[in-house]
Amino acid sequence: MLDLINTISLGLIILIPLANPITTVALFIGLSSNMTKQEKNKEAFYASVYVFFIIVLSFYFGQFIMKTFGISIPGLRIAGGLIVAYIGFRMLFPSKKDESSKENGSIAFVPLAMPSTAGPGTIAMVISAASTIHSGQSDTPIWIIYVASILTPLILSIILWLSLRSADSIMKIVGRNGVDAISRLMGFLLVCMGTQFVINGVKEIIINFPN
DSSP states (O other): OHHHHHHHHHHHHHHHHHHOHHHHHHHHHHHOTTSOHHHHHHHHHHHHHHHHHHHHHHHHHHHHHHHHTTOOHHHHHHHHHHHHHHHHHHHHSOOHHHHHHHHHSOOIIIIIIIIIISOHHHHHHHHHHHHHHHTTOOOSOHHHHHHHHHHHHHHHHHHHHHHHHTHHHHHHHHHHHHHHHHHHHHHHHHHHHHHHHHHHHHHHHHHHSOO
16 A cells, blocks of 8 residues: 555656646636636636546657657657647737637637646656656556556646636736736747747657667
């Protein structure tokens, strides 16, 4: 039992900084300003559910999917970076169309679950860990791996859900102007993050390029 707790704890220590729920909360505040409380709660719940399934599916089927479609880790990073940067530009320079879409369009899967929480870095780490385990390089008992692979993303999803549910309290404190400022700041940070994802992907391609 202690080994299971240690494995789950290690998984959370690795995943939480990559998933960064605080960033997702700030993004949620910026994108949900025109939503009702019920809509916000619904988006928060679905985002958490999506994150759970993305991580579990990445662990068990990530390698297979990437091999089947010929997707590399650098390709995943670059694609994720472009998505993040696009979302960032829309938040930094919102149009009237974007403002009105906040009322109707779901934000649970994109961008809250992916790429904000379960982004390229998180997915790459999960696939890498699964590859190490499946290759027999881990001494951890198989039953612990299977249980931890479910409980770790489940706990992460609960942490995300609780964090997103606190967004309403934060919005009341910062006010409408504060929400707009947070939205634009997050837009700028997302553009920077997306650019860095692309840079990292290009660097990996250059480093691994055969001489």
